[in-house]
Amino acid sequence: MTTGANAIAGPRVRSLAASTAGAALRGLALGVFAFAILGPLANLVLWSVAERWYTPFKLPVVYGFRYWEAVFRPTGDAMASLGTSIEIALLTVVFAFALSIPAGYALGRLRLPGRVLLLILFMLPQAFPSVAIYMNVARIFYTFGWTGTVAGVVAVHTVHGLVYSVWIAAAAFAAIDRDLELAARNLGASAWRTFLTVTLPLATPGLMASAVFIFLESLDEFTGTFFVGVPQVSTLPLLLYNASMGGNYQIASITALILLVPSILFMLVIERFLNPQVLSRIGR
Amino acid sequence: MPQQGTAVAIEGLEVGYGRTPVLDGIDLAIEPGSFVALLGASGCGKTTLLRSIAGFIEPRAGRILIGGRDVTGTGPERRGTAMMFQSYALWPHMSVARNIGYGLKLRGWPRADIARRVDEILALVEMSGFGGRSVTTLSGGQRQRVALGRALAVHPPVLLLDEPLSNLDAKIRLTMRHEIRALQRRIGFTAIHVTHDQEEAMVMADRLVILEAGRIVQDGRPEDVYRRPNSPTVASFLGADNVIEAEARRDGTDLVLILAGGIRARIAGTPSVEGPCLLHFRANAVTLAAREGRGDCLAIPGRIEQSSYPGGRYRYQVGTPVGRFFVDDAYRLDDGATVTIAIPAPSLHVFARPLPGVPATRAA
Numbered sequence: 283m284t285t286g287a288n289a290i291a292g293p294r295v296r297s298l299a300a301s302t303a304g305a306a307l308r309g310l311a312l313g314v315f316a317f318a319i320l321g322p323l324a325n326l327v328l329w330s331v332a333e334r335w336y337t338p339f340k341l342p343v344v345y346g347f348r349y350w351e352a353v354f355r356p357t358g359d360a361m362a363s364l365g366t367s368i369e370i371a372l373l374t375v376v377f378a379f380a381l382s383i384p385a386g387y388a389l390g391r392l393r394l395p396g397r398v399l400l401l402i403l404f405m406l407p408q409a410f411p412s413v414a415i416y417m418n419v420a421r422i423f424y425t426f427g428w429t430g431t432v433a434g435v436v437a438v439h440t441v442h443g444l445v446y447s448v449w450i451a452a453a454a455f456a457a458i459d460r461d462l463e464l465a466a467r468n469l470g471a472s473a474w475r476t477f478l479t480v481t482l483p484l485a486t487p488g489l490m491a492s493a494v495f496i497f498l499e500s501l502d503e504f505t506g507t508f509f510v511g512v513p514q515v516s517t518l519p520l521l522l523y524n525a526s527m528g529g530n531y532q533i534a535s536i537t538a539l540i541l542l543v544p545s546i547l548f549m550l551v552i553e554r555f556l557n558p559q560v561l562s563r564i565g566r
Numbered sequence: 567m568p569q570q571g572t573a574v575a576i577e578g579l580e581v582g583y584g585r586t587p588v589l590d591g592i593d594l595a596i597e598p599g600s601f602v603a604l605l606g607a608s609g610c611g612k613t614t615l616l617r618s619i620a621g622f623i624e625p626r627a628g629r630i631l632i633g634g635r636d637v638t639g640t641g642p643e644r645r646g647t648a649m650m651f652q653s654y655a656l657w658p659h660m661s662v663a664r665n666i667g668y669g670l671k672l673r674g675w676p677r678a679d680i681a682r683r684v685d686e687i688l689a690l691v692e693m694s695g696f697g698g699r700s701v702t703t704l705s706g707g708q709r710q711r712v713a714l715g716r717a718l719a720v721h722p723p724v725l726l727l728d729e730p731l732s733n734l735d736a737k738i739r740l741t742m743r744h745e746i747r748a749l750q751r752r753i754g755f756t757a758i759h760v761t762h763d764q765e766e767a768m769v770m771a772d773r774l775v776i777l778e779a780g781r782i783v784q785d786g787r788p789e790d791v792y793r794r795p796n797s798p799t800v801a802s803f804l805g806a807d808n809v810i811e812a813e814a815r816r817d818g819t820d821l822v823l824i825l826a827g828g829i830r831a832r833i834a835g836t837p838s839v840e841g842p843c844l845l846h847f848r849a850n851a852v853t854l855a856a857r858e859g860r861g862d863c864l865a866i867p868g869r870i871e872q873s874s875y876p877g878g879r880y881r882y883q884v885g886t887p888v889g890r891f892f893v894d895d896a897y898r899l900d901d902g903a904t905v906t907i908a909i910p911a912p913s914l915h916v917f918a919r920p921l922p923g924v925p926a927t928r929a930a
Binding site for chain 2: 471
C-alpha cells in the first residue's frame, strides 16, 4: 500500500516541479514579449497626453488632451491628411483590384507557362532598396507632370499593393474546386456567368483580405508618397514624419495611434476571412 | 419522355493529355431511356469519356452527338447534359434551394415557378423542408441527394453520373443505387454511369460497357457480360480472378482440359479454344467436396491453407498442385483439410493463353 502510494507520488512531484519551472519560463517569455510590444505603445500613449514633459522627469509634467483636440480640429492639418490618406487608399484598392482579379485568376486557374516566374516578377519591386526605386519613379513622373498629384501617389501605391494582392488573389482562385465551376457550366451557365455566380463569390473572402491589406499598406506607405507626392499631397505618415522631425512628439504619437486602429481591424478581418485553405495556396 | 434514335452517339473518339492517349477510338451508341454503366479499373479512361460527353474535355478526334445533334465543338453549357459529381460539387455559398434552382434561373424561369419546381424536386429526392439549409450543414448522403435534385431539376435528356456514390458509406450507397435507378425508370431519362464497382454497375445499369486502356473491350447486358466475359482481363475485373494455366484439346464436340499434375477434365459446349489456355473462375461459383467431381466439372484436389468468415459463407484459401485459389463454401472446414474444388463447366471461362510478348487474343 505504502510503496504503491510512493510509486504514484514520485512522478507526481517530479511533474509538479517540471510544470512549475515551465510555467515560470512561459511567464518570463510572455513578460519580455509584452514589454517589447506594449512598452513602445505605452510610451506613445503617454506622449499623446503629455502637454509638458522635459528631461529630468521620468513622467510627463502636465497631462491634457490639448494635442488630441488640435489633431481632431476639423480645420487642422491632421484631418485633411487623414482625408487624403483614405482617398488614396480607396483608389489604390480599386486600381489594384482591377489588375489583380484578372491576373490572379490567370495565375491561379489557368495553367500558364512560367507562372512561377510571373509571380516572382510581382515580388521584384520589394527586392530593391525602395528609396532608389522611388527616386527614379519620381524623376520619370516629373517629366509627365505626375509628381505632387493624387494620381501619381495612387499609381505608386497600386504597384506596391499588387505584390500582395496578386499573390493572394491567385491563391484564392486556386483554392476553388474546379468541379464547382464545371457544375455551373454543365447546368447551362456561360463561362462569364460562371465566373460571376460561382468563382467570384467563392474567392470573395480571400479577395476581401487582400483589399484590406492593400488599403493598409497604402495608409502606411511613406517612401513613395514622400518622393512622388510632396509637397502638394500630404498623407498621415508624412504628417507623422514632419511632426517628429519638428520635435512635436505629441502630434506624432497621436498620428501613430490613429494609424494603429486600421491595423488592428485588419488583423480581425484576416482572421475571419483568410482560411487556412487559402493561406496554404499562397505562392503555389 | 421517350425519344427516337440515339440519345448519345460517340464516333471514333480520341482524347489525350499531352502525348499519352487516354481514349483510343471509342464508338458507342446509347438508346434513349437506357441506363449504361461505364466500368473499368482506374485509369481506363471511363471518367475521361464521361467528361468528354459533358464537354469538359476537348477530344483530339471523333464526334459526339447528343439527341442527334453534333456537339463536338459545343461548350458544356449548350449540351443538355446534367452531371452528378463524385465530389458532389454543390456550391457552398448557396442554400439547398438555390443550388437546385440555379439551372432554372439560368433558363429564365419566373421566381414562383422555380420555387414550385424546387419543392417538387426536394420531394422527389426525399429532402422536403431542407430548401433553406446551407449545403455545408448536410451529411454526405443528403448532399448527394441535393446534387441529384440539382441535376434533375433542369429535366436533362441525359444524366451523367461520375462515381457519385463512391464517397458515401456502404448502407447509404445501397439505398441511393436503388433510388437513382427507380427515378430513372420513372422519369425515363438516359443515364450514363461511371463506376469501378462491378456490383453497383450490375445493379443499376441495363447495359455494361467495359473499358480497358482507352478502348471498349466488352459491351452488353450485365448478365451476359458477367456470365461470358470475352477476355481474361474482363473476367478478372468481374470477379473471376482465380486463374489456372492449362492445355486444351478438342475431342469431337468436347474439350479436354489438361492441367499440371495430370488433372484432366472433359467438358462440353465450351469455346473453341485449342492449345495453351487460361481458365478463370469465381470464388463463389464452385463447391468444395470431399469426393471426386462428377462429369462436366473440373475437379482439383487440394488442402485448405487459410480460412476467414466475411459473413454468410466461409472463404478458404486452397492450395492445389496447379496454384492457390480462393473459394467460398457454406460449410465450416478445418485448416489442413483435404478437399476437392469442383468447378462446373458453365462457370469455367476458357481463354487462349497469349504467348509471351503477344497480346491476348479473344476467344469467341
